[in-house]
Amino acid sequence: MILEQQFSRSVLVTGGAGFIGSNFLRAVCTSQDYQDVKFTCIDKLSYVSDNTTKFIDDLLKEDNFEFIKADISEEYDLLYRLIVEQELFTDVIHFAAESSVDRSFEDPLFFTKNNVLAAQNLLECVRLIGNKRGDPHHVKFIHISTDEVYGEQRTNESAAENTLLSPSNPYSASKGAIDLIINAYIKSFQLFAVLIRSNNVYGYHQYPEKIIPMTLYSLCHRQPIRIHGDGHNKRRYLFIDDFVSAVLTVWNKSEPYEIYNVGSDDEVTNIDMVNLIIRQYKQWKPYSTIPPITYVTDRKFNDDRYDVDFTKIRRLGWKPQTTLQQGLDKVIRS
Numbered sequence: 010m011i012l013e014q015q016f017s018r019s020v021l022v023t024g025g026a027g028f029i030g031s032n033f034l035r036a037v038c039t040s041q042d043y044q045d046v047k048f049t050c051i052d053k054l055s056y057v058s059d060n061t062t063k064f065i066d067d068l069l070k071e072d073n074f075e076f077i078k079a080d081i082s083e084e085y086d087l088l089y090r091l092i093v094e095q096e097l098f099t100d101v102i103h104f105a106a107e108s109s110v111d112r113s114f115e116d117p118l119f120f121t122k123n124n125v126l127a128a129q130n131l132l133e134c135v136r137l138i139g140n141k142r143g144d145p146h147h148v149k150f151i152h153i154s155t156d157e158v159y160g161e162q163r164t165n166e167s168a169a170e171n172t173l174l175s176p177s178n179p180y181s182a183s184k185g186a187i188d189l190i191i192n193a194y195i196k197s198f199q200l201f202a203v204l205i206r207s208n209n210v211y212g213y214h215q216y217p218e219k220i221i222p223m224t225l226y227s228l229c230h231r232q233p234i235r236i237h238g239d240g241h242n243k244r245r246y247l248f249i250d251d252f253v254s255a256v257l258t259v260w261n262k263s264e265p266y267e268i269y270n271v272g273s274d275d276e277v278t279n280i281d282m283v284n285l286i287i288r289q290y291k292q293w294k295p296y297s298t299i300p301p302i303t304y305v306t307d308r309k310f311n312d313d314r315y316d317v318d319f320t321k322i323r324r325l326g327w328k329p330q331t332t333l334q335q336g337l338d339k340v341i342r343s
């Protein structure tokens with residue numbers, strides 16, 4: 010490992026131009042706790058950031074940050090040069106994925122090609138640098154998965170980390186496939202890989218196709234607020250700062266080969282979520298004209314609810330700090 014003098018660790022952060030990745034990078038690059046860590050963001054740039062680096066432009070001036078534009082599902086040779094030949098990284102934190110369930114129904118094959126190959130190109134490079142250095146743990150691989158790989162849970166049912174995977178849509182199937190491939194790389198090659206499966210995350214810079222930013226965008230632009238089906242489906246929500254904290258906790262404290270659910274106790278039906286946002290928005294802008302709620306065709310399959318048991322990560326000392334009301338207030342007023 011040929012680390013630049015002042016850095017103790019060098020982390021490849023994939024997908025860092027998007028919603029969660031950009032919030033993660035801002036948290037670490039501006040923190041005194043990580044001034045001795047180099048963060049390299051690699052991202053193809055997509056619609057979620059208007060094909061720009063707008064959510065991380067302010068970080069480009071930081072001494073411990075740099076950006077590389079690349080599609081890691083297609084540019085294996087570049088990854089090989091950076092990770093295996095130049096030995097630039099001690100850790101990989103893999104956020105990059107096409108993340109929209111709705112879009113995955115429209116182009117399932119693209120989701121599989123993009124999400125699976127992006128992850129496995131990285132895994133191959135992590136495996137090969139481990140071979141080269143005679144240590145499969147030479148590079149630590151933190152993978153951001155999702156609660157959707159378990160499929161839906163019935164009322165009073167929750168998924169533990171050893172629950173069998175049962176994804177229901179092309180997005181979650183691509184994520185479940187990656188989890189299974191990572192499991193095989195752990196068993197066959199003893200990679201230092203750790204998986205994080207989270208409930209819904211919301212916060213700053215989330216693209217307005219997801220329900221919370223969609224509702225806010227509709228309120229601000231006086232457009233109909235679109236509810237899929239009858240709005241009975243439920244989700245559990247985690248504020249972005251709490252999820253970033255969970256990723257940092259796992260990255261810094263986890264043993265290899267572990268899986269961590271990252272959950273929330275804030276479960277809300279979609280229609281209740283929309284009405285909650287409207288209520289809080291009106292407190293902020295009391296004279297706003299509130300657009301209508303429009304019920305549109307439901308998804309081809311819409312998981313009823315996701316409920317994960319997150320006792321395990323609590324044992325690492327993590328728990329959510331932000332209530333749904335507090336988090337929504339921060340997003341509405343941002």
Ligand SMILES: NC(=O)c1ccc[n+]([C@@H]2O[C@H](COP(=O)([O-])OP(=O)(O)OC[C@H]3O[C@@H](n4cnc5c(N)ncnc54)[C@H](O)[C@@H]3O)[C@@H](O)[C@H]2O)c1
Nearest residue numbers: 024026027028029052053055080081082105106108209210
């Ligand atoms: N948002 C949530 O509620 C949530 C919950 C659980 C898990 N996740 C997971 O967290 C991760 C980040 O999600 P997000 O909501 O920030 O997504 P996002 O869509 O906002 O950002 C994803 C980023 O990854 C990049 N990317 C995608 N494919 C790439 C490729 N082949 N090469 C390089 N860059 C690529 C995109 O350009 C984008 O900047 C994803 O892996 C997602 O599955 C998200």
Ligand SMILES: C[C@H]1O[C@H](OP(=O)(O)OP(=O)(O)OC[C@H]2O[C@@H](n3ccc(=O)[nH]c3=O)[C@H](O)[C@@H]2O)[C@H](O)[C@@H](O)C1=O
Nearest residue numbers: 108110155156208209218219220223235236237242279
């Ligand atoms: C853990 C995953 O969270 C996100 O996926 P999910 O599909 O649950 O998020 P959405 O915000 O797209 O949908 C939540 C819920 O709201 C309904 N809805 C959405 C958008 C809209 O315009 N109207 C709606 O009614 C939708 O049908 C759902 O029931 C995240 O995107 C993903 O990456 C995750 O991993």
